[in-house]
Amino acid sequence: MEAQFIRWLRDNLPSHPLLVVGPGDDAAVLGSTGAEHTVLTVDMLADGVDFQLAGTDPHLIGRKALAVNLSDLAAMASRPLAAVIAVMLPCGNAYELGQALYEGMLPLAEQYRLAMAGGDTNTWNGPLVISITLLGVPTGSGPLRRSGAKPGDRIIVTGQFGGSILGKHLYFQPRVEEAILLHQRYRLHAGIDVSDGLSLDLYRMAVESNCGAVIHAQSVPIAEDAHRLARQRADRSTALDHALGDGEDFELILAVSSEQAQRMLAEQPLAVRLTDIGQFVAEPGLWLMDEQGNTKPLRPRGWEY
Amino acid sequence: MEAQFIRWLRDNLPSHPLLVVGPGDDAAVLGSTGAEHTVLTVDMLADGVDFQLAGTDPHLIGRKALAVNLSDLAAMASRPLAAVIAVMLPCGNAYELGQALYEGMLPLAEQYRLAMAGGDTNTWNGPLVISITLLGVPTGSGPLRRSGAKPGDRIIVTGQFGGSILGKHLYFQPRVEEAILLHQRYRLHAGIDVSDGLSLDLYRMAVESNCGAVIHAQSVPIAEDAHRLARQRADRSTALDHALGDGEDFELILAVSSEQAQRMLAEQPLAVRLTDIGQFVAEPGLWLMDEQGNTKPLRPRGWEY
Numbered sequence: 001m002e003a004q005f006i007r008w009l010r011d012n013l014p015s016h017p018l019l020v021v022g023p024g025d026d027a028a029v030l031g032s033t034g035a036e037h038t039v040l041t042v043d044m045l046a047d048g049v050d051f052q053l054a055g056t057d058p059h060l061i062g063r064k065a066l067a068v069n070l071s072d073l074a075a076m077a078s079r080p081l082a083a084v085i086a087v088m089l090p091c092g093n094a095y096e097l098g099q100a101l102y103e104g105m106l107p108l109a110e111q112y113r114l115a116m117a118g119g120d121t122n123t124w125n126g127p128l129v130i131s132i133t134l135l136g137v138p139t140g141s142g143p144l145r146r147s148g149a150k151p152g153d154r155i156i157v158t159g160q161f162g163g164s165i166l167g168k169h170l171y172f173q174p175r176v177e178e179a180i181l182l183h184q185r186y187r188l189h190a191g192i193d194v195s196d197g198l199s200l201d202l203y204r205m206a207v208e209s210n211c212g213a214v215i216h217a218q219s220v221p222i223a224e225d226a227h228r229l230a231r232q233r234a235d236r237s238t239a240l241d242h243a244l245g246d247g248e249d250f251e252l253i254l255a256v257s258s259e260q261a262q263r264m265l266a267e268q269p270l271a272v273r274l275t276d277i278g279q280f281v282a283e284p285g286l287w288l289m290d291e292q293g294n295t296k297p298l299r300p301r302g303w304e305y
Numbered sequence: 306m307e308a309q310f311i312r313w314l315r316d317n318l319p320s321h322p323l324l325v326v327g328p329g330d331d332a333a334v335l336g337s338t339g340a341e342h343t344v345l346t347v348d349m350l351a352d353g354v355d356f357q358l359a360g361t362d363p364h365l366i367g368r369k370a371l372a373v374n375l376s377d378l379a380a381m382a383s384r385p386l387a388a389v390i391a392v393m394l395p396c397g398n399a400y401e402l403g404q405a406l407y408e409g410m411l412p413l414a415e416q417y418r419l420a421m422a423g424g425d426t427n428t429w430n431g432p433l434v435i436s437i438t439l440l441g442v443p444t445g446s447g448p449l450r451r452s453g454a455k456p457g458d459r460i461i462v463t464g465q466f467g468g469s470i471l472g473k474h475l476y477f478q479p480r481v482e483e484a485i486l487l488h489q490r491y492r493l494h495a496g497i498d499v500s501d502g503l504s505l506d507l508y509r510m511a512v513e514s515n516c517g518a519v520i521h522a523q524s525v526p527i528a529e530d531a532h533r534l535a536r537q538r539a540d541r542s543t544a545l546d547h548a549l550g551d552g553e554d555f556e557l558i559l560a561v562s563s564e565q566a567q568r569m570l571a572e573q574p575l576a577v578r579l580t581d582i583g584q585f586v587a588e589p590g591l592w593l594m595d596e597q598g599n600t601k602p603l604r605p606r607g608w609e610y
Binding site: 025027043085095114122126135 | 309332333348353354390392404411420423425432
């Protein structure tokens with residue numbers, strides 16, 4: 001329903017002279033009368049949807065709520081500036097829960113020198129809901145968009161994919177510094193963070209860029225937890241399936257020219273590994289290519305609302 | 306619990322060079338390297354707490370969610386710039402509900418030339434939750450704070466109070482233009498909007514200003530709906546009780562010097578009436594003064610979380 005609703009929003013929300021990037025990208029960009037633009041993003045997380053409060057340390061939930069927002073700023077290659085936090089806390093131990101959530105956020109906030117600009121704290125009889133709005137500023141290279149990938153561009157990813165439910169979804173490090181460094185050092189055409197699934201988020205990027213994408217199956221960096229999950233599950237899913245569809249990896253997908261890709265891969269400027277997993281193509285759609293070079297259509301999979 | 310939690314936040318959130326005003330006021334103020342500061346505010350509303358979805362036109366709920374945030378910017382005498390909106394929509398008719406909420410916001414957004422900077426739309430099995438973050442910019446007079454009232458200052462209010470549950474809480478006009486005009490034309494020492502209750506919000510202003518306040522009972526402008534509510538309710542509450550404690554009036558309380566108050570009252574520069582309802586005093590506390598000049602302590606009443 002979200003895709004349909006975002007289309008409706010795009011058609012029905014009035015344009016605004018200050019709105020450089022409106023709904024539909026990883027974040028919105030607000031122009032200003034001065035030189036600096038502001039990047040805005042929000043994520044709302046709820047118990048039973050994005051986490052299970054029962055059985056999870058609330059510090060980790062607070063951390064995750066902030067980290068997923070930081071990942072959206074990373075996807076825009078923008079520097080975090082300030083956070084605004086609203087919560088609905090279930091009655092009972094609301095005070096302790098609220099404290100634990102904030103305590104979970106503070107180390108990340110400190111790491112990124114985020115101004116915690118206050119918020120709204122409520123209690124109710126419903127489940128825990130957390131909404132965080134982040135403000136950021138793009139680097140001199142401007143905000144990194146989802147659109148902008150060109151046919152022939154290489155698909156470069158950070159890190160590994162799949163099986164994040166076994167732990168990474170709570171402990172991941174948003175790729176903020178990585179995105180900024182890459183955006184400053186190389187000519188990135190487009191970028192997105194993988195929140196819903198490698199294949200689904202890559203497909204979104206291709207759609208926004210009016211092109212298609214081919215993933216080379218043997219090139220996808222598969223996380224050890226994707227292998228573990230494939231062994232655990234009796235549904236005959238492979239580790240590659242998990243890498244392509246699990247989501248919550250919070251790694252980056254980037255579109256760059258072949259020449260830039262060669263430089264990036266040779267230089268490997270990050271602590272985390274950069275991998276070339278395929279290329280963008282003119283024909284709209286998504287394909288998986290096997291070792292023999294045979295391609296078949298790939299259904300974009302991942303967390304759809 | 307909110308007051309206690311905000312104290313904890315104030316003690317535990319790290320200070321930040323960009324944070325001109327942190328948690329505890331009507332909005333936060335973010336400094337910038339340029340000349341302009343950014344005012345930030347968020348309000349989260351939930352079904353069963355701030356509205357009853359069953360039996361209420363969702364357009365009015367969307368309007369209210371935006372209007373309460375605009376009222377917070379009014380309390381800072383700041384001009385609205387952009388809105389970021391996150392929702393948890395109950396499954397079922399989520400799409401139609403989401404549309405109606407946004408449609409309810411759009412006329413207000415247009416009136417204040419707000420950039421609708423996107424958001425996050427989710428569905429779940431829980432009740433409707435809406436969180437709106439607003440960005441604004443203060444006028445040349447700077448952001449209007451809750452603190453700053455001085456003993457001897459007059460207490461000036463816009464409009465009338467009480468009984469808003471009979472309709473005004475859904476239809477009210479946030480006092481944005483009024484606050485900006487007053488802040489530019491007069492020297493306002495402090496200001497707040499009445500969301501939780503005239504006596505409670507005035508008390509908050511006094512506490513933040515390290516002083517007390519005396520309300521003149523016969524001067525409080527009582528709304529017709531406060532009288533209606535007093536007649537309807539069998540609990541012997543008076544219209545004045547409703548004016549002092551109902552909340553959701555979304556009028557302004559301002560602290561100004563006697564001399565400025567005289568000018569404001571003589572000039573009455575707004576379409577809505579300005580009224581002097583008492584004065585700030587050195588001794589911390591809140592009092593109600595009757596027609597004979599007798600004062601008695603007044604318990605700050607209103608919507609406490």
